Amino acid sequence: MPKDKMNLLVSFDKNYIRPFQTVITSLVINNPKEEIHIWLLHSDIPNDDLLKLENYCSSLQAELTAINFDRKLFSSAPISKRYPQEMYYRLLAANILPETIEKILYLDPDILVINPLRPLWEIPLGKYAFAAASHTGVTNIMSGVNRVRLGIKQDYFNSGIMLINLVKARELVKPDEIFRCVRESKSKLLLPDQDIFNFLYGSLTKQVDDAVWNYDARHYTDYLVRSGGEADIDWIMKNTAILHFCGKNKPWLSSSSHLFGVLYKHYMQLAARQR
Amino acid sequence: MPKDKMNLLVSFDKNYIRPFQTVITSLVINNPKEEIHIWLLHSDIPNDDLLKLENYCSSLQAELTAINFDRKLFSSAPISKRYPQEMYYRLLAANILPETIEKILYLDPDILVINPLRPLWEIPLGKYAFAAASHTGVTNIMSGVNRVRLGIKQDYFNSGIMLINLVKARELVKPDEIFRCVRESKSKLLLPDQDIFNFLYGSLTKQVDDAVWNYDARHYTDYLVRSGGEADIDWIMKNTAILHFCGKNKPWLSSSSHLFGVLYKHYMQLAARQR
Numbered sequence: 314m315p316k317d318k319m320n321l322l323v324s325f326d327k328n329y330i331r332p333f334q335t336v337i338t339s340l341v342i343n344n345p346k347e348e349i350h351i352w353l354l355h356s357d358i359p360n361d362d363l364l365k366l367e368n369y370c371s372s373l374q375a376e377l378t379a380i381n382f383d384r385k386l387f388s389s390a391p392i393s394k395r396y397p398q399e400m401y402y403r404l405l406a407a408n409i410l411p412e413t414i415e416k417i418l419y420l421d422p423d424i425l426v427i428n429p430l431r432p433l434w435e436i437p438l439g440k441y442a443f444a445a446a447s448h449t450g451v452t453n454i455m456s457g458v459n460r461v462r463l464g465i466k467q468d469y470f471n472s473g474i475m476l477i478n479l480v481k482a483r484e485l486v487k488p489d490e491i492f493r494c495v496r497e498s499k500s501k502l503l504l505p506d507q508d509i510f511n512f513l514y515g516s517l518t519k520q521v522d523d524a525v526w527n528y529d530a531r532h533y534t535d536y537l538v539r540s541g542g543e544a545d546i547d548w549i550m551k552n553t554a555i556l557h558f559c560g561k562n563k564p565w566l567s568s569s570s571h572l573f574g575v576l577y578k579h580y581m582q583l584a585a586r587q588r
Numbered sequence: 589m590p591k592d593k594m595n596l597l598v599s600f601d602k603n604y605i606r607p608f609q610t611v612i613t614s615l616v617i618n619n620p621k622e623e624i625h626i627w628l629l630h631s632d633i634p635n636d637d638l639l640k641l642e643n644y645c646s647s648l649q650a651e652l653t654a655i656n657f658d659r660k661l662f663s664s665a666p667i668s669k670r671y672p673q674e675m676y677y678r679l680l681a682a683n684i685l686p687e688t689i690e691k692i693l694y695l696d697p698d699i700l701v702i703n704p705l706r707p708l709w710e711i712p713l714g715k716y717a718f719a720a721a722s723h724t725g726v727t728n729i730m731s732g733v734n735r736v737r738l739g740i741k742q743d744y745f746n747s748g749i750m751l752i753n754l755v756k757a758r759e760l761v762k763p764d765e766i767f768r769c770v771r772e773s774k775s776k777l778l779l780p781d782q783d784i785f786n787f788l789y790g791s792l793t794k795q796v797d798d799a800v801w802n803y804d805a806r807h808y809t810d811y812l813v814r815s816g817g818e819a820d821i822d823w824i825m826k827n828t829a830i831l832h833f834c835g836k837n838k839p840w841l842s843s844s845s846h847l848f849g850v851l852y853k854h855y856m857q858l859a860a861r862q863r
Contacts (some may be wrong), residue, residue: 342617343858427854427859550853567822575851578825579702581620588703 319347319434322410322419322477324354324402325363329437332565332583333422334369335577338584341373343554347431349375352410352417356384372572372587375390380409387495398455400506403475407482415480420555423563426555426576431508433476433526442481443514445470446523448559451535467515472507473557474527475559485517528553530573533561594622594709597685597752598696599629599677600635606859607840608697609644610852613859615701618647618829622706623651627685628693629677632660646863655684656804657786662770675781677839678750679766682757696748700836700852708751708801711794717756718789720745721798723834726810740781742790746833747782749802760792803828804846806835 317549322338323334341349351370358366363379370377387401403410404420418434420426436444447468459469493510523529524536524544536544549556556573559563564577571577596615602610611852616624626645633641638654646651662676677684678694685692693709695701711719722743734744769784798804799811799819811819831848833839839852846852 402606428857464698546850546853550850551855573850575821575825575848576854578821582825 316347316431319344319349319351319353319430320329320414320417322354322406322417323351323422324399324419325422326355326397328357329360330358330366330561331581333379334366334422334584334587335565335580336420336422336426337370337373338587339580340420340430340440341375341484341513342583343426343559344429344431345491351375351377353377354406355379355399356382361420361505363551369587383449384410386578388491401491401495403472404486404506404510405488406477407479407486408488410479412483415478417477417479419472419475419477421424421557423558424473425556425558425573425580426554427550427576428552428558430554433521433554436476436521437461438476438478438519439519440479440481441519442478443470443518444476444487445472445520446474446527447471447516447530447531448527448537451529451532459508459511464514465511465515467518468520469511470507470515470518470520471523471527471529471559472510473559474555475510476521481517486514524549525552526555527557528555529557530558530571531562533572570581591622591706594619594705595680595689596626597629597681597692598626599674599694600697601630601672601674602633604697605633605637605641606856607774607838609641609862610840610855611695611699611701612645612648613699613862615645615695616703618651618701619704619706625691626650626652627681628652628654629648629657629681629684630654630674631657634830644830648840653742657684661767663797667708668808670716676756676770676784677768678747679761679781680763680786681752682761685754687758692754694747694750694752696832699732700831700833700855701747701829702825702831702846703827705829708796708829709750709767711796713751713753713756713794715791716794717753717760718745718748719751719796720793721749721796721802722746722805723798723802723807724843726798726804726807730859734783734786738787740786741792742793742794744751744786745782745790745793745795746798746802746832747785748763748836749830749836750785751822753797754845756792761789799824800827801830803831805831805833805839805846806837808847 316364355359367377380403383399387398406417406419420428438444447470490513491509494513528549562571564571565576565581600610610627642652657677659673662673682690682693693705713719722824723742765788766784769788805823837846837850839846840856
């Protein structure tokens with residue numbers, strides 16, 4: 314049976330075009346037999362840049378569809394350079410994307426894909442609308458703080474990698490609820506979209522293994538200790554599919570010194586060669 | 589004008605099949621538009637393994653031709669596990685390969701190709717029969733010792749990466765001379781084939797930049813210092829085409845902790861996925 318097409322959702326402003334190119338390059342090299350369709354939700358990326366990005370993806374045999382989203386809809390949301398407005402768009406994917414799409418995998422642009430994504434794509438969602446990983450095991454304290462802060466019972470999920478059952482999400486996600494939540498809780502949001510996601514939809518989310526699907530690249534030692542020494546570099550290179558460069562120390566910054574910096578910079582170069 | 593096919597020469601025993609698969613995987617990913625023909629000189633690789641290796645290369649769109657070489661011809665050469673007999677075969681490439689091949693690039697199996705090889709392939713050889721790099725700048729003392737030991741005037745070349753002008757080499761390389769040299773100097777050879785190469789053909793060799801074409805991966809700090817701080821990780825990832833894992837600390841050994849270990853192990857995984 315032929316594999317179904319993988320639909321990917323991304324959302325960023327023009328500052329993230331290059332990191333995104335690194336993501337898609339790493340994704341294609343590590344998933345060479347997949348048919349990829351990328352949906353980009355954005356507000357301000359100029360047409361010229363979009364055209365170039367379409368050609369770029371096309372040179373990697375991936376299709377790109379850009380959807381312009383009216384910035385005004387989140388005009389009351391707390392934003393900053395590190396947390397631009399585009400981060401909210403993923404929450405509305407179910408309402409924005411064509412009804413014909415039943416499932417989509419959201420990916421942050423500060424990641425590197427180093428193994429096949431198909432096992433994540435095919436995780437049975439059952440009653441859940443989402444699947445995501447929690448960084449609880451490597452950032453224990455914050456997860457507890459976040460739970461108390463938001464008054465939620467389940468683990469605090471990282472919203473950087475999310476498999477979305479769009480059929481379920483179309484039933485359950487109410488844009489009004491999201492907008493109201495943004496307006497009302499402006500002052501206590503630390504990681505705005507992620508807090509909203511956890512507060513509103515955490516209980517609808519199936520947990521997946523962060524060491525495989527959303528490895529927080531800042532916390533090598535914590536993963537190693539947590540796994541009793543198993544999750545060393547060999548293990549990560551064999552098993553981890555997505556390295557997530559959370560936090561401020563982004564590996565594409567020249568000032569960055571990072572355990573996975575050599576690998577990331579090699580993919581930057583592979584990505585640059587396609588331009 | 590279409591590019592000419594790249595002929596590559598390799599020579600190893602069956603212990604090096606997996607490292608070679610990592611080499612060819614990295615080479616193809618970083619040279620996606622090249623037509624590659626690999627010539628393997630060997631003695632003892634079983635037919636089953638050769639067939640698998642042919643299929644492996646074919647799945648990467650590379651052609652492999654294996655040439656069986658009579659082990660007896662080098663029966664008097666000093667060999668060991670680390671320096672198997674196959675290391676001598678490259679010296680006879682001009683005499684073994686079909687006359688129709690005019691140029692070939694020899695590659696050791698303990699390397700990683702991380703950028704395009706075409707600029708090396710197209711280096712004008714002029715009067716020279718070979719092009720190779722010297723690790724003089726990063727292993728100064730050894731180069732001096734080697735020069736004195738072998739009584740040569742030019743820099744001591746590393747024979748792990750060699751571009752060979754086969755037309756010139758067919759004129760200049762005399763198998764008898766190589767065999768006599770092996771017999772006579774058995775006791776003073778430290779790196780057997782490399783010493784012979786330098787002693788007999790060093791003066792016929794054009795020097796190329798080792799930081800680009802034969803980066804000794806043990807010596808990051810030396811390259812950095814030698815370049816006045818320029819050759820940092822960003823520079824290497826952009827400019828270095830071949831990382832050479834010289835010495836005993838091979839990055840595929842699980843005991844290895846290596847600056848480029850994450851990158852190497854990622855390519856091991858990419859290579860394993862093709863099997």
